[in-house]
Amino acid sequence: MLSYDEYKAMIENKLVSFIPEVHPYAATLRESMAYSLEVGGKRLRPVLLLACCDYAGGSIEEALPYACALEFIHTYSLIHDDLPAMDNDDLRRGHPTNHKVYGEGMAILAGDGLLNTACEIMSAQLQSYFSDHDKLVAHAKAGYDIIRSAGVNGMIGGQCADVENETKEATKELVDYIEANKTGALIAAPVLAGLHIAGADDETISHFEEYARKLGQAFQVSDDILDVEGDEALIGKRIGKDLEAGKCNYAYVLGLDEAKEMLHSLTEGAKAAVRMCGEDTEFFTQLADRLEIRKA
Numbered sequence: 001m002l003s004y005d006e007y008k009a010m011i012e013n014k015l016v017s018f019i020p021e022v023h024p025y026a027a028t029l030r031e032s033m034a035y036s037l038e039v040g041g042k043r044l045r046p047v048l049l050l051a052c053c054d055y056a057g058g059s060i061e062e063a064l065p066y067a068c069a070l071e072f073i074h075t076y077s078l079i080h081d082d083l084p085a086m087d088n089d090d091l092r093r094g095h096p097t098n099h100k101v102y103g104e105g106m107a108i109l110a111g112d113g114l115l116n117t118a119c120e121i122m123s124a125q126l127q128s129y130f131s132d133h134d135k136l137v138a139h140a141k142a143g144y145d146i147i148r149s150a151g152v153n154g155m156i157g158g159q160c161a162d163v164e165n166e167t168k169e170a171t172k173e174l175v176d177y178i179e180a181n182k183t184g185a186l187i188a189a190p191v192l193a194g195l196h197i198a199g200a201d202d203e204t205i206s207h208f209e210e211y212a213r214k215l216g217q218a219f220q221v222s223d224d225i226l227d228v229e230g231d232e233a234l235i236g237k238r239i240g241k242d243l244e245a246g247k248c249n250y251a252y253v254l255g256l257d258e259a260k261e262m263l264h265s266l267t268e269g270a271k272a273a274v275r276m277c278g279e280d281t282e283f284f285t286q287l288a289d290r291l292e293i294r295k296a
Helices: 004-014 024-038 044-055 060-081 098-102 104-127 133-149 155-164 172-198 202-229 241-245 250-254 256-275 282-292
Strands: none
Touching (some): 024 060, 060 104, 060 133, 060 155, 155 172, 172 202, 202 250, 202 256, 202 282, 241 250, 250 256
């Protein structure tokens, strides 16, 4: 397997090239889409997709379009999250948010454009395998995992509960639902998609699915902790916004100490799940450890 940075470099080298050429009248739309894709980030989700495919013996080349499509979807969600009607953020990854540069209308369209382009990318891949039934089925499963995770029974459903419950008294059960869908679904999806593309067996998929579920929840608990005590210069946006906006947040519902205990327990659980697949899972256990102690 490659290193995290090597997978990330492969994604960075291809990401913007998947934005289609457009008519000059729509040039600002393409510029706005590229702007948010190019401001950087961990690229955690597409890296997970490539790494899982690679681990299970699949083709990274076949998986790369799905990894980039997934990052398009994630980026669209961030553009829309930052809008005044949602989280109302001025900074994302240390740069002005899309609507601060291009205006709210163009930011909405850029998000729409990224989501639709992601579907185009994955549909184009499917067309390549019409004559190969097994690969067609595997790629169809991968595309479905990604699209479903971003939909009303995934990310959008979690965002809905988040918006509707602002300023209301939160329970752990409510936060669990929001974070499992708003954040966790789009972290589980690349794990499943990568394994499907590689043709992994059901037992491997089951263990990795448990890994992804716990990793996704741990990632959000870490985010919630950083919103309380993170370094704004490292995070690239203002901290304390969840409390200010009355958002559901593990650190506020459980308290910092219990949230940190939960983070560690989830990290250890994720590592235990993936170790059930054998001893060659260091990439995934080390990633879980790395995310537990991240500062941004």
